[in-house]
Amino acid sequence: MANTKSATKNARKSIRQAARNKGTKTRLKTLAKNVETAGAAGNAEVARTAASAFSSALDKAVKSGVIHRNTAARRKSQVAKYIFAKK
Numbered sequence: 001m002a003n004t005k006s007a008t009k010n011a012r013k014s015i016r017q018a019a020r021n022k023g024t025k026t027r028l029k030t031l032a033k034n035v036e037t038a039g040a041a042g043n044a045e046v047a048r049t050a051a052s053a054f055s056s057a058l059d060k061a062v063k064s065g066v067i068h069r070n071t072a073a074r075r076k077s078q079v080a081k082y083i084f085a086k087k
Contacts, residue, residue, distance in 0.1 A: 024057075024066045031057050035079055039086045047086060051079050 002008040031054040038047035058072040
């Protein structure tokens with residue numbers, strides 16, 4: 001239990017931020033699945049579009065502090081490699 005006014009505020013803030021982070025991470029997982037299914041289907045144009053949306057979402061997640069920048073860079077690199085291999 002929070003003992004000070006600032007600790008109470010930080011507890012409230014933590015709950016809000018956790019909810020935001022969870023939504024963003026869920027969206028990233030969905031976009032990653034979209035890239036995977038588009039690549040498996042063999043449609044290069046759809047896969048490229050899905051990869052672009054995924055990369056953009058990763059950049060936004062980094063900007064808001066949800067994921068680390070190196071994690072985003074690694075995942076973008078893996079997706080680019082996957083899309084290039086599917087051509």
